[in-house]
Amino acid sequence: MVGQYIVNGIMMGGLYACLAVGFSLVWGVLNVINMLHGSMVILGAYACLFGVQRLGLPIYVVAPLACGALFVFGYAVQRGLINRVVSQPILITLTLTFGLELIVNNLILHYFTATPRSLGINLGTVELLGMRIPVARIVGMLIAAMLTLLLYWLLRHSKVGRAIVAVRMDRHAAALMGIRIPQIYALTFGIGAFMAGAAGVAMALIYPVTPMMSGVFLGKAFVICVLGGLGSVPGAIIGGLVLGIVEGMGTLALGPQWATSVGFLLMMAVIILLPSGLAGKKGYE
Amino acid sequence: MSLEPSSRACLIGLALFAAAAMLAFRLDNYELQVGTSVAMLCALCLAWNIVGGYMGYPSLATAAFFGIGCYADAIAQSQGLPIGVAWVCAAVAGAVAALALGLPLLRLKGHYFAIGTIAALEVLREVSNNWEWLTGGAVGLNLPMQAGDPDSVGRFFYLAMLGLALLAFLTTYAIDRTRFGFGLRCIRQNEQAAAMVGIDVFKYKTAAFVCSGALCSFAGGIYASMVAFIEPKDAFSLITTIEIPVMVMLGGLGTLLGPLIGGVFYVILKEFVWANFINLHSGILGLLIVAVIYFLPAGVMGIRPKKLGSLWRRLTSQRLRTSP
Numbered sequence: 001m002v003g004q005y006i007v008n009g010i011m012m013g014g015l016y017a018c019l020a021v022g023f024s025l026v027w028g029v030l031n032v033i034n035m036l037h038g039s040m041v042i043l044g045a046y047a048c049l050f051g052v053q054r055l056g057l058p059i060y061v062v063a064p065l066a067c068g069a070l071f072v073f074g075y076a077v078q079r080g081l082i083n084r085v086v087s088q089p090i091l092i093t094l095t096l097t098f099g100l101e102l103i104v105n106n107l108i109l110h111y112f113t114a115t116p117r118s119l120g121i122n123l124g125t126v127e128l129l130g131m132r133i134p135v136a137r138i139v140g141m142l143i144a145a146m147l148t149l150l151l152y153w154l155l156r157h158s159k160v161g162r163a164i165v166a167v168r169m170d171r172h173a174a175a176l177m178g179i180r181i182p183q184i185y186a187l188t189f190g191i192g193a194f195m196a197g198a199a200g201v202a203m204a205l206i207y208p209v210t211p212m213m214s215g216v217f218l219g220k221a222f223v224i225c226v227l228g229g230l231g232s233v234p235g236a237i238i239g240g241l242v243l244g245i246v247e248g249m250g251t252l253a254l255g256p257q258w259a260t261s262v263g264f265l266l267m268m269a270v271i272i273l274l275p276s277g278l279a280g281k282k283g284y285e
Numbered sequence: 286m287s288l289e290p291s292s293r294a295c296l297i298g299l300a301l302f303a304a305a306a307m308l309a310f311r312l313d314n315y316e317l318q319v320g321t322s323v324a325m326l327c328a329l330c331l332a333w334n335i336v337g338g339y340m341g342y343p344s345l346a347t348a349a350f351f352g353i354g355c356y357a358d359a360i361a362q363s364q365g366l367p368i369g370v371a372w373v374c375a376a377v378a379g380a381v382a383a384l385a386l387g388l389p390l391l392r393l394k395g396h397y398f399a400i401g402t403i404a405a406l407e408v409l410r411e412v413s414n415n416w417e418w419l420t421g422g423a424v425g426l427n428l429p430m431q432a433g434d435p436d437s438v439g440r441f442f443y444l445a446m447l448g449l450a451l452l453a454f455l456t457t458y459a460i461d462r463t464r465f466g467f468g469l470r471c472i473r474q475n476e477q478a479a480a481m482v483g484i485d486v487f488k489y490k491t492a493a494f495v496c497s498g499a500l501c502s503f504a505g506g507i508y509a510s511m512v513a514f515i516e517p518k519d520a521f522s523l524i525t526t527i528e529i530p531v532m533v534m535l536g537g538l539g540t541l542l543g544p545l546i547g548g549v550f551y552v553i554l555k556e557f558v559w560a561n562f563i564n565l566h567s568g569i570l571g572l573l574i575v576a577v578i579y580f581l582p583a584g585v586m587g588i589r590p591k592k593l594g595s596l597w598r599r600l601t602s603q604r605l606r607t608s609p
């Protein structure tokens with residue numbers, strides 16, 4: 001029984017890491033709390049659902065297209081809107097992204113209605129050491145985890161990745177080194193949107209998704225980001241796994257209605273006791 | 286007769302309050318309801334402005350205290366306490382909660398403070414959802430209705446909310462004029478420097494947070510008695526907690542009249558949007574928020590007639606500044 005919850009927790013953890021890594025990157029690099037993140041996850045899920053169910057395209061074509069579309073959306077939003085106020089106090093950027101969130105969420109609600117939708121792909125379940133795991137969940141988790149690791153690799157080894165890390169460490173020094181800050185900001189936001197879209201696709205593979213869930217996804221991203229520490233990919237992975245397992249344990253011990261509260265309480269404890277997160281220090285990827 | 290700006294603002298505010306109180310006997314029931322919600326939002330804006338405006342801490346705990354006030358009032362009334370005592374209970378509960386939350390949260394800065402206060406709100410909502418024997422859970426709690434005809438009950442709550450808004454206004458004026466307000470403004474500008482010149486930073490911050498929390502809870506108490514039914518997602522609403530700073534920004538941060546003007550302006554806009562675009566109201570609200578940030582960064586109070594012409598030019602020529 002406990003084993004089943006831990007396995008479920010790890011499965012969720014992979015998804016959570018993908019869900020939060022974009023949010024964490026945006027917060028760490030741009031110093032912006034992106035309230036739009038939850039709606040971008042929904043947008044990814046619905047773009048995928050739209051392609052599969054309305055246009056009848058196969059999912060392996062639609063999923064990358066959906067994520068790509070999210071990248072373009074994120075890049076445009078940052079370039080056109082957020083870059084103008086990005087250096088102002090946090091209240092301004094937070095409120096701006098909240099305003100954008102209201103607009104995007106309302107539009108999704110308007111065009112797709114509030115009905116929960118899912119891709120409805122049944123791949124069966126596998127038995128492993130007496131624990132039952134649906135295959136769709138494994139696939140979703142693997143996609144999410146692989147993309148997260150890919151992002152980690154890109155940040156370490158590509159030129160753009162090093163530039164993003166440099167801006168996170170010290171934006172003035174990075175500017176002096178010839179890095180175009182607005183460009184990097186927009187790219188980072190685009191990558192954040194891409195990862196949100198990927199998380200949305202993986203989510204739609206596993207659960208029914210509705211536009212009303214954007215707040216839930218945003219809340220998870222907050223918690224994971226604070227648990228793991230800002231702006232680092234390993235932090236998001238650790239935070240995602242910890243949250244997945246802790247929620248599983250909370251469900252087991254107190255019942256499913258307390259799972260969210262346990263996550264938030266853990267986050268408040270971490271924010272007060274270990275402000276730089278469980279993963280420790282801010283620094284190199 | 287020449288007056289200091291803050292005294293002049295205070296006189297203007299008092300005149301507005303007097304006019305609003307006199308209107309109580311002129312308005313019909315719908316107008317009284319709108320008026321009550323204006324007064325409530327003004328009170329919440331003024332309360333938030335102490336922490337968010339004067340002290341510069343981006344608090345998103347407004348709805349947390351508001352919700353605590355709602356539940357404290359409901360629980361006190363279910364124990365048979367009279368309505369006025371229940372309101373005082375609500376305010377005290379809010380002050381205690383602000384003290385308890387402020388001690389850990391006020392050590393945080395900037396983003397972390399904002400996130401910590403949102404987390405507090407989320408936890409409180411979940412707790413009220415699940416602590417069924419005390420809060421009724423997701424089903425909500427019923428409160429006793431006030432006896433009397435709808436008009437006089439409406440007038441009673443309108444005047445009560447107006448009284449609270451006046452209290453919040455006078456508190457703000459007192460803060461604005463005293464050493465306390467000066468200290469808060471110093472903290473906003475540079476907390477370390479404030480500590481260097483001998484301001485007991487932590488005491489000031491806690492006092493401001495408690496003051497703001499008590500006022501928010503008081504408003505929650507009156508609101509709960511008025512609607513006679515509360516549920517977790519209404520009492521601890523994320524939208525409210527973000528709308529309030531937007532209203533204050535709309536009026537002008539850290540000013541005496543800003544919260545009043547912002548609150549009134551926002552409710553008028555919102556009623557208009559609700560009445561005309563019911564399906565897209567939250568999207569239009571979002572557009573309004575975005576517009577306030579780009580077009581009125583200093584709020585309505587920051588508008589200078591001369592500058593209006595150059596507003597568009599400034600917006601279109603705004604370039605990214607990398608300095609903080």
